[in-house]
Amino acid sequence: MTVIPIPTPTLFVPKTNMGSRGDYLPLRVQGGALLQWRAFTEADLRSKSAQRAQIRAPQGHSLGGRTPDSPPAGTGKWRVFKNKACFSLFLLLLTLCVTPPLHSSPRNEDPSEAMVRKIARELRCAVCQNQSVYESNSDLAKDMLGVIRDKVQAGEAEGAIRDYFFQRYGDYIYLEPTTEGKNKILWWAPFIALLLGAIALWRAILRWRKPSAPVGDALSPEMQRRIQQDLDQTSV
Amino acid sequence: MKSIWQTVLLLGVLAILALFALGLRNDPHEIPSPLVNRPAPDFAVQALDGQPIRLADQRGKWVLVNFWGSWCVSCVAEHPYLLDLARATRARSDFVIIGVDFKDTEQGAAQFLARHGNPGYRHAFDPAQKIAIDWGVYGAPESYLVDPSGMIRVKQTGPLYPGWFEKVALPLMEAKP
Numbered sequence: 001m002t003v004i005p006i007p008t009p010t011l012f013v014p015k016t017n018m019g020s021r022g023d024y025l026p027l028r029v030q031g032g033a034l035l036q037w038r039a040f041t042e043a044d045l046r047s048k049s050a051q052r053a054q055i056r057a058p059q060g061h062s063l064g065g066r067t068p069d070s071p072p073a074g075t076g077k078w079r080v081f082k083n084k085a086c087f088s089l090f091l092l093l094l095t096l097c098v099t100p101p102l103h104s105s106p107r108n109e110d111p112s113e114a115m116v117r118k119i120a121r122e123l124r125c126a127v128c129q130n131q132s133v134y135e136s137n138s139d140l141a142k143d144m145l146g147v148i149r150d151k152v153q154a155g156e157a158e159g160a161i162r163d164y165f166f167q168r169y170g171d172y173i174y175l176e177p178t179t180e181g182k183n184k185i186l187w188w189a190p191f192i193a194l195l196l197g198a199i200a201l202w203r204a205i206l207r208w209r210k211p212s213a214p215v216g217d218a219l220s221p222e223m224q225r226r227i228q229q230d231l232d233q234t235s236v
Numbered sequence: 237m238k239s240i241w242q243t244v245l246l247l248g249v250l251a252i253l254a255l256f257a258l259g260l261r262n263d264p265h266e267i268p269s270p271l272v273n274r275p276a277p278d279f280a281v282q283a284l285d286g287q288p289i290r291l292a293d294q295r296g297k298w299v300l301v302n303f304w305g306s307w308c309v310s311c312v313a314e315h316p317y318l319l320d321l322a323r324a325t326r327a328r329s330d331f332v333i334i335g336v337d338f339k340d341t342e343q344g345a346a347q348f349l350a351r352h353g354n355p356g357y358r359h360a361f362d363p364a365q366k367i368a369i370d371w372g373v374y375g376a377p378e379s380y381l382v383d384p385s386g387m388i389r390v391k392q393t394g395p396l397y398p399g400w401f402e403k404v405a406l407p408l409m410e411a412k413p
Contacts, residue, residue: 126267126374126375127374127375129264129265139339139365140339140365140368140369140374143339143364143365143366143368143369144369146364147366147369166270167270167271167274168269168270168271168369168370168371168372169267169269169270169372169374170267170268170269170270170372172267172268
């Protein structure tokens with residue numbers, strides 16, 4: 001029997017919250033096994049049933065030449081029907097591979113667009129404050145995207161484009177603060193706080209674990225005698 | 237020993253409260269411009285009157301660059317002051333105003349000026365807000381005061397207010413030898 005591996009098709013699914021530019025991101029169907037079908041051909045089936053008939057022949061002898069659980073392999077009508085049914089089912093399933101690409105538009109964007117996306121995702125939209133330039137629908141963000149696109153296509157380096165916006169909008173423009181200058185405080189303060197907390201906790205634990213001074217030593221003999229007296233009375 | 241720790245703790249809490257007091261008074265919508273005291277980005281585009289306009293041509297004068305658009309509500313509020321300021325400073329040879337009409341249509345701008353009054357100075361036309369982005373503009377109106385050497389000295393986010401010229405611009409202009 002032959003197994004015809006069907007190449008995993010790439011489904012084109014429109015990404016939500018995308019601009020109107022008609023970009024589509026490919027969603028590669030994971031696990032080719034999902035779509036790997038065994039292809040039956042008529043010849044395969046014929047040889048398979050021939051094999052089965054051969055193997056079962058000695059058994060079938062005592063049962064009057066027929067296996068109890070399978071239809072008669074030799075009778076032509078049923079076999080032809082089964083083969084045809086399998087084959088048409090296979091053809092039907094095959095159409096599933098073809099239809100998704102027919103529905104989607106081809107991914108024919110400019111190769112520089114990936115760089116545009118990367119830069120725009122890391123820049124903060126100045127109007128909406130908590131969205132990236134790429135995700136925002138504001139006019140300013142769309143025009144910023146246009147500026148980025150122009151600069152990428154003009155061959156400017158990623159760092160230079162990021163710097164262009166930094167020069168104009170300052171620290172604000174990066175969604176993730178840089179690790180330079182005053183921002184170092186921002187990055188290191190949590191770790192310093194954690195360290196200070198750990199030191200404080202360590203000191204506290206040391207203090208809790210310190211064995212307290214034996215009480216008995218500090219008592220005067222008179223006090224000891226009285227305690228003993230009280231204990232003796234209660235235990236009786 | 238205990239009192240030292242208590243003092244440290246108290247100081248720490250006070251420091252955090254002080255940071256809050258400072259930080260919470262800031263307007264998160266107001267983004268400080270790193271362009272102040274940097275050279276103003278030049279522009280050379282078509283003006284609303286159809287003729288070319290270039291910022292560098294005004295070198296040697298103080299230039300008030302006012303970003304506006306006919307879609308901007310606060311610009312309507314600001315407009316009477318710009319009319320006044322243009323009238324009051326028309327005689328000055330060391331001060332000009334340039335408008336930058338951004339993200340707008342020529343028709344919209346013409347209607348705006350017809351309805352609210354034409355201050356008489358020229359406007360660069362920036363429909364794709366390329367100049368605006370180049371100047372770090374994120375809203376309207378925003379105004380920049382550029383000194384005779386082409387450096388941005390002041391950024392005003394939001395409308396210019398009556399008395400702005402005397403309070404902000406004049407002291408700078410007169411301090412300059």
